[in-house]
Amino acid sequence: KLPVCDDIAPFNYYAYVRINDVILFFGGWNCKNGPDEIISKSVHKYSIRENKWMIFQNTLSSPLDSCVAILSEDNTYVHIIGGSTHVKIEVREWLSEEEMKKGIELKVEEKEKEKKKNEMETIVNKVKKDNDVEHCFITGKLKIIF
Incomplete structure (x- = not known):
């Protein structure tokens, strides 16, 4: 069972992609409407090998939810697609x-x-x-x- 990071626990509908032994999570929605609604710009990383979570200080340019993340064939880019969104991110920006x-x-x-x-x-x-x-x-x- 995957231990869940406290920062990402309240969110659903985030995009995620596995790259080697790391899973990157992008954005998310807290499933609330009105003034309590939060759509996240955060990026989280979970290391399968180390069983450890990390939240990045640099965030996405816009909040994302209800999207999918797809790794490019050469493993250099992550495409986040959903609704009217298409974000292309370099993998090396998020991996060591x-x-x-x-x-x-x-x-x-x-x-x-x-x-x-x-x-x-x-x-x-x-x-x-x-x-x-x-x-x-x-x-x-x-x-x-x-």
Whole structure:
């Protein structure tokens, strides 16, 4: 169960995105109307590895609620979209150098795993193909045309 930071606890309808082992939370609404209504400009970070919350001193340019956050394919930007809002934020503005390096290391590891997987599939397919040719030759189904 995720421990909730006191600062973000009263809010719902915030945007959030997971980047490596960090979750960023943007804005939120306190579910009240009238003079007690609050729509937040805050950004919170939760570190999964450290099980620790942090609130940033610099805030969003405008209050946000009922939005979604989407991480760009190259992990460099977060797009916050909802209603008439589209905010594009650089990830490095909210993550430390170490957290950014971790993300790059994970991407490299994923690419290496994918490369090894593709190499293995190529080898397996070649072996299957060779076995099929050998099988055809043994059963006399292989025709050699000169």
